[in-house]
Amino acid sequence: MKYIINILAFILFFIGCASENGNRMSLDETELGLRSASLYSENVNLKEFTYSTTPAGESIVIERAYENAPPMIPHDVEGMLDITKEYNACIDCHSRENAPLMNATPVPLSHTYDTFKDEQTNAIVDIRYNCNLCHTPQANVKPIVGNNFKPDFRDQNSKNKSNLLEILDEGVK
Ligand code: HEC
Ligand code: HEC
Known part of the structure:
Protein backbone atom coordinates (compact mmCIF):
# COMPACT_ATOMS: atom_id res chain seq x y z
CA MET A 1 0.00 0.00 0.00
CA LYS A 2 2.74 2.41 1.03
CA TYR A 3 4.50 1.59 -2.25
CA ILE A 4 1.43 2.52 -4.34
CA ILE A 5 0.96 5.79 -2.49
CA ASN A 6 4.57 6.70 -3.19
CA ILE A 7 4.16 6.00 -6.92
CA LEU A 8 0.95 8.05 -6.99
CA ALA A 9 2.65 10.96 -5.23
CA PHE A 10 5.50 10.70 -7.72
CA ILE A 11 3.17 10.81 -10.74
CA LEU A 12 1.15 13.70 -9.29
CA PHE A 13 4.36 15.62 -8.69
CA PHE A 14 5.27 15.32 -12.38
CA ILE A 15 1.79 16.29 -13.57
CA GLY A 16 2.04 19.35 -11.30
CA CYS A 17 5.38 20.38 -12.76
CA ALA A 18 4.25 19.89 -16.34
CA SER A 19 1.12 22.01 -15.96
CA GLU A 20 3.03 24.71 -14.13
CA ASN A 21 5.45 24.95 -17.04
CA GLY A 22 2.63 24.97 -19.53
CA ASN A 23 0.93 27.94 -17.83
CA ARG A 24 4.04 29.92 -17.05
CA MET A 25 4.22 33.29 -18.79
CA SER A 26 7.85 33.72 -19.51
CA LEU A 27 9.38 37.12 -20.07
CA ASP A 28 12.84 37.62 -21.37
CA GLU A 29 14.81 40.04 -19.23
CA THR A 30 15.22 42.41 -22.19
CA GLU A 31 11.43 42.79 -22.19
CA LEU A 32 11.25 44.04 -18.63
CA GLY A 33 10.61 47.69 -17.85
CA LEU A 34 10.02 50.55 -20.26
CA ARG A 35 13.57 51.00 -21.47
CA SER A 36 13.40 48.25 -24.11
CA ALA A 37 17.08 47.51 -23.68
CA SER A 38 19.15 44.91 -21.96
CA LEU A 39 19.36 45.37 -18.22
CA TYR A 40 23.14 45.22 -18.55
CA SER A 41 23.31 48.13 -20.98
CA GLU A 42 23.85 51.66 -19.74
CA ASN A 43 23.40 53.05 -23.26
CA VAL A 44 19.72 53.75 -23.10
CA ASN A 45 18.31 56.51 -25.28
CA LEU A 46 15.99 58.53 -23.12
CA LYS A 47 13.27 60.56 -24.80
CA GLU A 48 14.00 64.25 -25.14
CA PHE A 49 12.30 66.19 -22.38
CA THR A 50 12.62 69.45 -20.51
CA TYR A 51 11.28 70.45 -17.13
CA SER A 52 9.17 73.57 -16.73
CA THR A 53 11.23 76.71 -17.28
CA THR A 54 8.51 79.02 -15.91
CA PRO A 55 10.06 80.83 -12.94
CA ALA A 56 8.57 80.50 -9.45
CA GLY A 57 6.00 83.25 -9.06
CA ALA A 89 16.23 77.00 -1.23
CA CYS A 90 12.68 75.61 -1.04
CA ILE A 91 12.37 76.63 2.61
CA ASP A 92 13.35 80.23 1.75
CA CYS A 93 10.09 80.61 -0.14
CA HIS A 94 7.82 77.93 1.30
CA SER A 95 8.37 78.17 5.07
CA ARG A 96 5.28 79.32 6.91
CA GLU A 97 6.96 82.68 7.71
CA ASN A 98 8.32 83.45 4.26
CA ALA A 99 5.60 82.06 1.99
CA PRO A 100 3.17 85.01 2.32
CA LEU A 101 5.99 87.43 1.39
CA MET A 102 6.98 85.28 -1.61
CA ASN A 103 3.37 84.65 -2.63
CA ALA A 104 4.12 80.92 -2.44
CA THR A 105 2.01 78.14 -0.88
CA PRO A 106 3.19 77.73 2.73
CA VAL A 107 4.15 74.20 3.82
CA PRO A 108 1.10 72.64 5.48
CA LEU A 109 0.97 72.01 9.26
CA SER A 110 1.85 68.34 8.65
CA HIS A 111 5.37 69.52 7.69
CA THR A 112 6.02 71.24 11.02
CA TYR A 113 4.44 68.53 13.14
CA ASP A 114 6.83 66.36 15.13
CA THR A 115 5.18 62.94 14.96
CA PHE A 116 7.74 61.43 17.36
CA LYS A 117 6.96 63.88 20.17
CA ASP A 118 3.37 64.33 18.98
CA GLU A 119 3.53 68.11 19.03
CA GLN A 120 3.31 71.04 16.64
CA THR A 121 6.62 72.92 16.23
CA ASN A 122 7.38 76.20 14.49
CA ALA A 123 9.91 74.84 12.01
CA ILE A 124 9.95 72.28 9.22
CA VAL A 125 10.72 68.92 10.83
CA ASP A 126 13.75 66.89 9.73
CA ILE A 127 11.71 64.13 8.06
CA ARG A 128 10.26 66.77 5.69
CA TYR A 129 13.55 68.53 4.98
CA ASN A 130 14.30 66.73 1.74
CA CYS A 131 11.42 68.24 -0.27
CA ASN A 132 12.12 66.51 -3.55
CA LEU A 133 11.71 63.13 -1.91
CA CYS A 134 7.99 63.72 -2.38
CA HIS A 135 7.60 66.84 -4.57
CA THR A 136 8.98 66.60 -8.06
CA PRO A 137 9.19 68.93 -11.04
CA GLN A 138 7.20 67.86 -14.09
CA ALA A 139 8.25 67.50 -17.71
CA ASN A 140 5.77 67.84 -20.54
CA VAL A 141 5.95 64.31 -21.94
CA LYS A 142 3.28 61.85 -22.96
CA PRO A 143 3.21 58.85 -20.61
CA ILE A 144 4.46 55.69 -22.33
CA VAL A 145 1.83 53.64 -20.53
CA GLY A 146 -1.61 55.18 -20.24
CA ASN A 147 -3.35 55.52 -16.91
CA ASN A 148 -7.09 55.94 -16.48
CA PHE A 149 -7.06 56.47 -12.72
CA LYS A 150 -9.61 59.14 -11.78
CA PRO A 151 -9.24 60.73 -8.35
CA ASP A 152 -12.35 61.10 -6.23
CA PHE A 153 -12.13 64.36 -4.26
CA ARG A 154 -14.53 64.46 -1.32
CA ASP A 155 -14.24 68.23 -1.27
CA GLN A 156 -13.64 70.42 -4.35
CA ASN A 157 -11.09 72.48 -2.33
CA SER A 158 -8.83 69.45 -1.98
CA LYS A 159 -8.02 69.63 -5.72
CA ASN A 160 -5.50 72.33 -4.82
CA LYS A 161 -5.33 72.40 -1.02
CA SER A 162 -4.28 69.83 1.52
CA ASN A 163 -5.50 69.02 5.03
CA LEU A 164 -3.68 65.81 5.90
CA LEU A 165 -2.92 66.72 9.50
CA GLU A 166 -6.55 67.51 10.27
CA ILE A 167 -7.87 64.25 8.88
CA LEU A 168 -4.95 61.98 9.81
CA ASP A 169 -6.85 60.25 12.61
CA GLU A 170 -10.01 59.79 10.55
CA GLY A 171 -11.44 56.36 11.24
CA VAL A 172 -9.05 55.76 14.16
CA LYS A 173 -10.71 55.27 17.52
C1 HEC B 1 11.73 81.92 -5.30
C2 HEC B 1 10.74 81.31 -4.43
C3 HEC B 1 10.54 79.80 -4.55
C4 HEC B 1 11.48 78.80 -4.40
C5 HEC B 1 12.98 78.94 -4.14
C6 HEC B 1 10.76 77.56 -4.52
N1 HEC B 1 9.42 77.80 -4.75
FE1 HEC B 1 7.96 76.41 -4.95
N2 HEC B 1 6.61 77.85 -5.41
C7 HEC B 1 6.87 79.21 -5.37
C8 HEC B 1 5.67 79.93 -5.79
C9 HEC B 1 5.54 81.45 -5.88
C10 HEC B 1 4.69 78.94 -6.08
C11 HEC B 1 3.26 79.16 -6.61
C12 HEC B 1 3.25 78.94 -8.11
C13 HEC B 1 3.94 80.07 -8.80
O1 HEC B 1 3.56 81.23 -8.55
O2 HEC B 1 4.87 79.80 -9.59
C14 HEC B 1 5.31 77.66 -5.83
C15 HEC B 1 4.68 76.44 -5.98
C16 HEC B 1 5.20 75.24 -5.52
C17 HEC B 1 4.46 74.01 -5.38
C18 HEC B 1 3.01 73.79 -5.75
C19 HEC B 1 2.12 74.06 -4.56
C20 HEC B 1 0.68 73.77 -4.85
O3 HEC B 1 -0.15 74.25 -4.04
O4 HEC B 1 0.33 73.07 -5.80
C21 HEC B 1 5.32 73.07 -4.87
C22 HEC B 1 5.01 71.63 -4.55
C23 HEC B 1 6.59 73.73 -4.71
N3 HEC B 1 6.50 75.05 -5.10
C24 HEC B 1 7.71 73.09 -4.22
C25 HEC B 1 8.97 73.66 -4.20
C26 HEC B 1 10.18 72.93 -3.90
C27 HEC B 1 10.26 71.46 -3.54
C28 HEC B 1 11.21 73.83 -3.98
C29 HEC B 1 12.69 73.56 -3.84
C30 HEC B 1 13.25 72.67 -4.85
C31 HEC B 1 10.63 75.13 -4.31
N4 HEC B 1 9.27 74.98 -4.44
C32 HEC B 1 11.34 76.31 -4.40
C33 HEC B 1 8.04 79.81 -5.00
C34 HEC B 1 9.25 79.15 -4.79
C1 HEC C 1 7.54 62.70 3.04
C2 HEC C 1 7.00 63.39 1.88
C3 HEC C 1 7.11 64.91 1.85
C4 HEC C 1 8.22 65.71 2.06
C5 HEC C 1 9.63 65.26 2.36
C6 HEC C 1 7.77 67.06 1.85
N1 HEC C 1 6.43 67.08 1.54
FE1 HEC C 1 5.31 68.72 1.12
N2 HEC C 1 3.64 67.57 1.01
C7 HEC C 1 3.60 66.19 1.13
C8 HEC C 1 2.21 65.74 1.12
C9 HEC C 1 1.75 64.29 1.18
C10 HEC C 1 1.41 66.90 0.99
C11 HEC C 1 -0.12 67.00 0.97
C12 HEC C 1 -0.74 66.50 2.26
C13 HEC C 1 -0.40 67.32 3.50
O1 HEC C 1 0.61 67.01 4.14
O2 HEC C 1 -1.13 68.25 3.86
C14 HEC C 1 2.34 68.02 0.92
C15 HEC C 1 1.95 69.34 0.74
C16 HEC C 1 2.82 70.39 0.48
C17 HEC C 1 2.43 71.72 0.05
C18 HEC C 1 0.98 72.20 -0.22
C19 HEC C 1 0.37 72.85 0.98
C20 HEC C 1 -1.12 73.11 0.88
O3 HEC C 1 -1.62 73.92 1.68
O4 HEC C 1 -1.80 72.52 0.07
C21 HEC C 1 3.58 72.45 -0.08
C22 HEC C 1 3.71 73.89 -0.53
C23 HEC C 1 4.68 71.59 0.27
N3 HEC C 1 4.19 70.34 0.63
C24 HEC C 1 6.03 71.96 0.25
C25 HEC C 1 7.07 71.18 0.75
C26 HEC C 1 8.43 71.66 0.95
C27 HEC C 1 8.93 73.04 0.62
C28 HEC C 1 9.14 70.61 1.47
C29 HEC C 1 10.58 70.58 1.92
C30 HEC C 1 10.93 71.56 2.97
C31 HEC C 1 8.24 69.44 1.55
N4 HEC C 1 6.99 69.86 1.13
C32 HEC C 1 8.59 68.18 1.97
C33 HEC C 1 4.69 65.36 1.25
C34 HEC C 1 5.98 65.79 1.53
Whole structure:
Protein backbone atom coordinates (compact mmCIF):
# COMPACT_ATOMS: atom_id res chain seq x y z
CA MET A 1 0.00 0.00 0.00
CA LYS A 2 2.74 2.41 1.03
CA TYR A 3 4.50 1.59 -2.25
CA ILE A 4 1.43 2.52 -4.34
CA ILE A 5 0.96 5.79 -2.49
CA ASN A 6 4.57 6.70 -3.19
CA ILE A 7 4.16 6.00 -6.92
CA LEU A 8 0.95 8.05 -6.99
CA ALA A 9 2.65 10.96 -5.23
CA PHE A 10 5.50 10.70 -7.72
CA ILE A 11 3.17 10.81 -10.74
CA LEU A 12 1.15 13.70 -9.29
CA PHE A 13 4.36 15.62 -8.69
CA PHE A 14 5.27 15.32 -12.38
CA ILE A 15 1.79 16.29 -13.57
CA GLY A 16 2.04 19.35 -11.30
CA CYS A 17 5.38 20.38 -12.76
CA ALA A 18 4.25 19.89 -16.34
CA SER A 19 1.12 22.01 -15.96
CA GLU A 20 3.03 24.71 -14.13
CA ASN A 21 5.45 24.95 -17.04
CA GLY A 22 2.63 24.97 -19.53
CA ASN A 23 0.93 27.94 -17.83
CA ARG A 24 4.04 29.92 -17.05
CA MET A 25 4.22 33.29 -18.79
CA SER A 26 7.85 33.72 -19.51
CA LEU A 27 9.38 37.12 -20.07
CA ASP A 28 12.84 37.62 -21.37
CA GLU A 29 14.81 40.04 -19.23
CA THR A 30 15.22 42.41 -22.19
CA GLU A 31 11.43 42.79 -22.19
CA LEU A 32 11.25 44.04 -18.63
CA GLY A 33 10.61 47.69 -17.85
CA LEU A 34 10.02 50.55 -20.26
CA ARG A 35 13.57 51.00 -21.47
CA SER A 36 13.40 48.25 -24.11
CA ALA A 37 17.08 47.51 -23.68
CA SER A 38 19.15 44.91 -21.96
CA LEU A 39 19.36 45.37 -18.22
CA TYR A 40 23.14 45.22 -18.55
CA SER A 41 23.31 48.13 -20.98
CA GLU A 42 23.85 51.66 -19.74
CA ASN A 43 23.40 53.05 -23.26
CA VAL A 44 19.72 53.75 -23.10
CA ASN A 45 18.31 56.51 -25.28
CA LEU A 46 15.99 58.53 -23.12
CA LYS A 47 13.27 60.56 -24.80
CA GLU A 48 14.00 64.25 -25.14
CA PHE A 49 12.30 66.19 -22.38
CA THR A 50 12.62 69.45 -20.51
CA TYR A 51 11.28 70.45 -17.13
CA SER A 52 9.17 73.57 -16.73
CA THR A 53 11.23 76.71 -17.28
CA THR A 54 8.51 79.02 -15.91
CA PRO A 55 10.06 80.83 -12.94
CA ALA A 56 8.57 80.50 -9.45
CA GLY A 57 6.00 83.25 -9.06
CA GLU A 58 4.73 82.88 -12.62
CA SER A 59 3.76 79.23 -12.88
CA ILE A 60 0.28 77.77 -12.59
CA VAL A 61 -0.17 75.15 -9.87
CA ILE A 62 -0.98 71.62 -11.03
CA GLU A 63 -4.14 69.90 -9.81
CA ARG A 64 -3.42 67.30 -7.10
CA ALA A 65 -3.27 63.71 -8.33
CA TYR A 66 -5.65 62.67 -5.54
CA GLU A 67 -6.80 63.98 -2.18
CA ASN A 68 -3.76 64.95 -0.08
CA ALA A 69 -1.28 63.81 -2.71
CA PRO A 70 1.99 65.76 -2.51
CA PRO A 71 1.57 68.59 -5.03
CA MET A 72 3.93 68.53 -7.99
CA ILE A 73 6.34 71.41 -8.48
CA PRO A 74 4.95 73.64 -11.24
CA HIS A 75 7.94 76.01 -11.50
CA ASP A 76 11.54 75.88 -12.67
CA VAL A 77 13.91 74.43 -10.04
CA GLU A 78 17.11 75.43 -11.81
CA GLY A 79 19.71 76.34 -9.16
CA MET A 80 17.51 75.10 -6.26
CA LEU A 81 18.70 71.49 -6.23
CA ASP A 82 20.46 69.61 -4.75
CA ILE A 83 19.18 70.29 -1.27
CA THR A 84 22.09 70.04 1.16
CA LYS A 85 22.41 69.97 4.94
CA GLU A 86 23.61 73.58 4.79
CA TYR A 87 21.10 75.02 2.32
CA ASN A 88 17.54 74.39 1.24
CA ALA A 89 16.23 77.00 -1.23
CA CYS A 90 12.68 75.61 -1.04
CA ILE A 91 12.37 76.63 2.61
CA ASP A 92 13.35 80.23 1.75
CA CYS A 93 10.09 80.61 -0.14
CA HIS A 94 7.82 77.93 1.30
CA SER A 95 8.37 78.17 5.07
CA ARG A 96 5.28 79.32 6.91
CA GLU A 97 6.96 82.68 7.71
CA ASN A 98 8.32 83.45 4.26
CA ALA A 99 5.60 82.06 1.99
CA PRO A 100 3.17 85.01 2.32
CA LEU A 101 5.99 87.43 1.39
CA MET A 102 6.98 85.28 -1.61
CA ASN A 103 3.37 84.65 -2.63
CA ALA A 104 4.12 80.92 -2.44
CA THR A 105 2.01 78.14 -0.88
CA PRO A 106 3.19 77.73 2.73
CA VAL A 107 4.15 74.20 3.82
CA PRO A 108 1.10 72.64 5.48
CA LEU A 109 0.97 72.01 9.26
CA SER A 110 1.85 68.34 8.65
CA HIS A 111 5.37 69.52 7.69
CA THR A 112 6.02 71.24 11.02
CA TYR A 113 4.44 68.53 13.14
CA ASP A 114 6.83 66.36 15.13
CA THR A 115 5.18 62.94 14.96
CA PHE A 116 7.74 61.43 17.36
CA LYS A 117 6.96 63.88 20.17
CA ASP A 118 3.37 64.33 18.98
CA GLU A 119 3.53 68.11 19.03
CA GLN A 120 3.31 71.04 16.64
CA THR A 121 6.62 72.92 16.23
CA ASN A 122 7.38 76.20 14.49
CA ALA A 123 9.91 74.84 12.01
CA ILE A 124 9.95 72.28 9.22
CA VAL A 125 10.72 68.92 10.83
CA ASP A 126 13.75 66.89 9.73
CA ILE A 127 11.71 64.13 8.06
CA ARG A 128 10.26 66.77 5.69
CA TYR A 129 13.55 68.53 4.98
CA ASN A 130 14.30 66.73 1.74
CA CYS A 131 11.42 68.24 -0.27
CA ASN A 132 12.12 66.51 -3.55
CA LEU A 133 11.71 63.13 -1.91
CA CYS A 134 7.99 63.72 -2.38
CA HIS A 135 7.60 66.84 -4.57
CA THR A 136 8.98 66.60 -8.06
CA PRO A 137 9.19 68.93 -11.04
CA GLN A 138 7.20 67.86 -14.09
CA ALA A 139 8.25 67.50 -17.71
CA ASN A 140 5.77 67.84 -20.54
CA VAL A 141 5.95 64.31 -21.94
CA LYS A 142 3.28 61.85 -22.96
CA PRO A 143 3.21 58.85 -20.61
CA ILE A 144 4.46 55.69 -22.33
CA VAL A 145 1.83 53.64 -20.53
CA GLY A 146 -1.61 55.18 -20.24
CA ASN A 147 -3.35 55.52 -16.91
CA ASN A 148 -7.09 55.94 -16.48
CA PHE A 149 -7.06 56.47 -12.72
CA LYS A 150 -9.61 59.14 -11.78
CA PRO A 151 -9.24 60.73 -8.35
CA ASP A 152 -12.35 61.10 -6.23
CA PHE A 153 -12.13 64.36 -4.26
CA ARG A 154 -14.53 64.46 -1.32
CA ASP A 155 -14.24 68.23 -1.27
CA GLN A 156 -13.64 70.42 -4.35
CA ASN A 157 -11.09 72.48 -2.33
CA SER A 158 -8.83 69.45 -1.98
CA LYS A 159 -8.02 69.63 -5.72
CA ASN A 160 -5.50 72.33 -4.82
CA LYS A 161 -5.33 72.40 -1.02
CA SER A 162 -4.28 69.83 1.52
CA ASN A 163 -5.50 69.02 5.03
CA LEU A 164 -3.68 65.81 5.90
CA LEU A 165 -2.92 66.72 9.50
CA GLU A 166 -6.55 67.51 10.27
CA ILE A 167 -7.87 64.25 8.88
CA LEU A 168 -4.95 61.98 9.81
CA ASP A 169 -6.85 60.25 12.61
CA GLU A 170 -10.01 59.79 10.55
CA GLY A 171 -11.44 56.36 11.24
CA VAL A 172 -9.05 55.76 14.16
CA LYS A 173 -10.71 55.27 17.52
C1 HEC B 1 11.73 81.92 -5.30
C2 HEC B 1 10.74 81.31 -4.43
C3 HEC B 1 10.54 79.80 -4.55
C4 HEC B 1 11.48 78.80 -4.40
C5 HEC B 1 12.98 78.94 -4.14
C6 HEC B 1 10.76 77.56 -4.52
N1 HEC B 1 9.42 77.80 -4.75
FE1 HEC B 1 7.96 76.41 -4.95
N2 HEC B 1 6.61 77.85 -5.41
C7 HEC B 1 6.87 79.21 -5.37
C8 HEC B 1 5.67 79.93 -5.79
C9 HEC B 1 5.54 81.45 -5.88
C10 HEC B 1 4.69 78.94 -6.08
C11 HEC B 1 3.26 79.16 -6.61
C12 HEC B 1 3.25 78.94 -8.11
C13 HEC B 1 3.94 80.07 -8.80
O1 HEC B 1 3.56 81.23 -8.55
O2 HEC B 1 4.87 79.80 -9.59
C14 HEC B 1 5.31 77.66 -5.83
C15 HEC B 1 4.68 76.44 -5.98
C16 HEC B 1 5.20 75.24 -5.52
C17 HEC B 1 4.46 74.01 -5.38
C18 HEC B 1 3.01 73.79 -5.75
C19 HEC B 1 2.12 74.06 -4.56
C20 HEC B 1 0.68 73.77 -4.85
O3 HEC B 1 -0.15 74.25 -4.04
O4 HEC B 1 0.33 73.07 -5.80
C21 HEC B 1 5.32 73.07 -4.87
C22 HEC B 1 5.01 71.63 -4.55
C23 HEC B 1 6.59 73.73 -4.71
N3 HEC B 1 6.50 75.05 -5.10
C24 HEC B 1 7.71 73.09 -4.22
C25 HEC B 1 8.97 73.66 -4.20
C26 HEC B 1 10.18 72.93 -3.90
C27 HEC B 1 10.26 71.46 -3.54
C28 HEC B 1 11.21 73.83 -3.98
C29 HEC B 1 12.69 73.56 -3.84
C30 HEC B 1 13.25 72.67 -4.85
C31 HEC B 1 10.63 75.13 -4.31
N4 HEC B 1 9.27 74.98 -4.44
C32 HEC B 1 11.34 76.31 -4.40
C33 HEC B 1 8.04 79.81 -5.00
C34 HEC B 1 9.25 79.15 -4.79
C1 HEC C 1 7.54 62.70 3.04
C2 HEC C 1 7.00 63.39 1.88
C3 HEC C 1 7.11 64.91 1.85
C4 HEC C 1 8.22 65.71 2.06
C5 HEC C 1 9.63 65.26 2.36
C6 HEC C 1 7.77 67.06 1.85
N1 HEC C 1 6.43 67.08 1.54
FE1 HEC C 1 5.31 68.72 1.12
N2 HEC C 1 3.64 67.57 1.01
C7 HEC C 1 3.60 66.19 1.13
C8 HEC C 1 2.21 65.74 1.12
C9 HEC C 1 1.75 64.29 1.18
C10 HEC C 1 1.41 66.90 0.99
C11 HEC C 1 -0.12 67.00 0.97
C12 HEC C 1 -0.74 66.50 2.26
C13 HEC C 1 -0.40 67.32 3.50
O1 HEC C 1 0.61 67.01 4.14
O2 HEC C 1 -1.13 68.25 3.86
C14 HEC C 1 2.34 68.02 0.92
C15 HEC C 1 1.95 69.34 0.74
C16 HEC C 1 2.82 70.39 0.48
C17 HEC C 1 2.43 71.72 0.05
C18 HEC C 1 0.98 72.20 -0.22
C19 HEC C 1 0.37 72.85 0.98
C20 HEC C 1 -1.12 73.11 0.88
O3 HEC C 1 -1.62 73.92 1.68
O4 HEC C 1 -1.80 72.52 0.07
C21 HEC C 1 3.58 72.45 -0.08
C22 HEC C 1 3.71 73.89 -0.53
C23 HEC C 1 4.68 71.59 0.27
N3 HEC C 1 4.19 70.34 0.63
C24 HEC C 1 6.03 71.96 0.25
C25 HEC C 1 7.07 71.18 0.75
C26 HEC C 1 8.43 71.66 0.95
C27 HEC C 1 8.93 73.04 0.62
C28 HEC C 1 9.14 70.61 1.47
C29 HEC C 1 10.58 70.58 1.92
C30 HEC C 1 10.93 71.56 2.97
C31 HEC C 1 8.24 69.44 1.55
N4 HEC C 1 6.99 69.86 1.13
C32 HEC C 1 8.59 68.18 1.97
C33 HEC C 1 4.69 65.36 1.25
C34 HEC C 1 5.98 65.79 1.53
